[in-house]
Amino acid sequence: MAAQTQAPAPAQQQPPAAAPQQPAPAPAPAPPPALPQRPAFAVILDPGHGGADNGARGASGVVEKDIALALARATRLQLQQQGLHVLLTRDSDDDPSFDDRATLANAQRSALLVSFHVSSTGKVGSVRTYYYVFAAPNASVPDASAKTPGASAPPPRALAHLIPWDRAQENFSNSSHRLADAIQAELVKNFPGSPATSVGIPLRDLRSVAAPAVAVELSSVTVADRGALEAMFTPLAASVARGIVAYRSTPEAGAH
Numbered sequence: 001m002a003a004q005t006q007a008p009a010p011a012q013q014q015p016p017a018a019a020p021q022q023p024a025p026a027p028a029p030a031p032p033p034a035l036p037q038r039p040a041f042a043v044i045l046d047p048g049h050g051g052a053d054n055g056a057r058g059a060s061g062v063v064e065k066d067i068a069l070a071l072a073r074a075t076r077l078q079l080q081q082q083g084l085h086v087l088l089t090r091d092s093d094d095d096p097s098f099d100d101r102a103t104l105a106n107a108q109r110s111a112l113l114v115s116f117h118v119s120s121t122g123k124v125g126s127v128r129t130y131y132y133v134f135a136a137p138n139a140s141v142p143d144a145s146a147k148t149p150g151a152s153a154p155p156p157r158a159l160a161h162l163i164p165w166d167r168a169q170e171n172f173s174n175s176s177h178r179l180a181d182a183i184q185a186e187l188v189k190n191f192p193g194s195p196a197t198s199v200g201i202p203l204r205d206l207r208s209v210a211a212p213a214v215a216v217e218l219s220s221v222t223v224a225d226r227g228a229l230e231a232m233f234t235p236l237a238a239s240v241a242r243g244i245v246a247y248r249s250t251p252e253a254g255a256h
Contacts, residue, residue: 039085043244044105046115047072047088048205048215051095056120058221065093067229068116071218074237075114082245102168102208112179112247113213114240115205122219124228126193127236130215131180132169132207133200168210175212178252183214183243190235212247216240 047068049055055064069090076086087108089101105113122128163171180198188194198214206213218236223229247253 040109041248042085042087042108042111043079044108044111044113044211045072045075045086045088046101046113046205047090048115048117049095050090050093053095056118056221058120058223060224060226062118062221062223062226062229064118064120064221067118067218067221069093070230070233071116071118071216071236074233075116075240078237078241079244082241084244098204099165099208101205102210105213106168106208106210108211111211112244113206113209113211114183114244115203115213115215117215117217118221118229119217119219120221123193124220124223125191125232126195126219127184127187127191127239128195128217128219129180129184129187129198130201130203130206130217131176131198132173132203132213134167134170134173135202163210165208168208169206169213172210172212175253176206176214178250179212179244179247180214182247182250183216183240186239186243186246187216187236190239191232 047065049065049068051065053065055068057063069092072088073091076088079086087104089096089104101113101115105111119128169176177198177200184195184198188196203215205215216236218229218232221229
């Protein structure tokens, strides 16, 4: 009988080597939160007085601080309807300092400021717009930079461009004058007895504002009926808003 041969056992196949584990990709870093963008232009409305400072008071109980706030709120509505960004220096019965009010305007990229007041004199129903004027330099004061013995040296060149806080409005005198005239031109259309042009006075509310700045003053708290003043709120606010829009449309609006 022929010898039987045993077939060789099939070779065992080794399992394929496992592919090396790839590390999971690191998650992409979250984008930084977007910083709030300041509007390119803002109108700052400044209701005069407030808090313990009532301003002018009429015999019928009309108080200037309340009327000023109502005028600012009515003007805000008119300006917002024109698509303008509006901020109030106060929106309640508080009394920010002059510097606090100016700081709000000065912190904007571009702005103008309108301060509201109510007088205790003048023809009832008339309105005046003011811009700031600085006193003429005193010619008797010697020039501090003159070459005299003991005279202090002039300021370093790097500081020569700095403007004192209490003269911030000085570089905006011309633009403030134009803004005041633009607003007064609209007011005189609706408020007979109002002057045809604006008036320059050294009004403290405007002095530290580094932007075009004016004050609008309505006459007067002497009315026997507060309703007589309230009837003027909307037409006055609309006139101020039209004046601001007219000023903004002029090529000189960006010039100081």
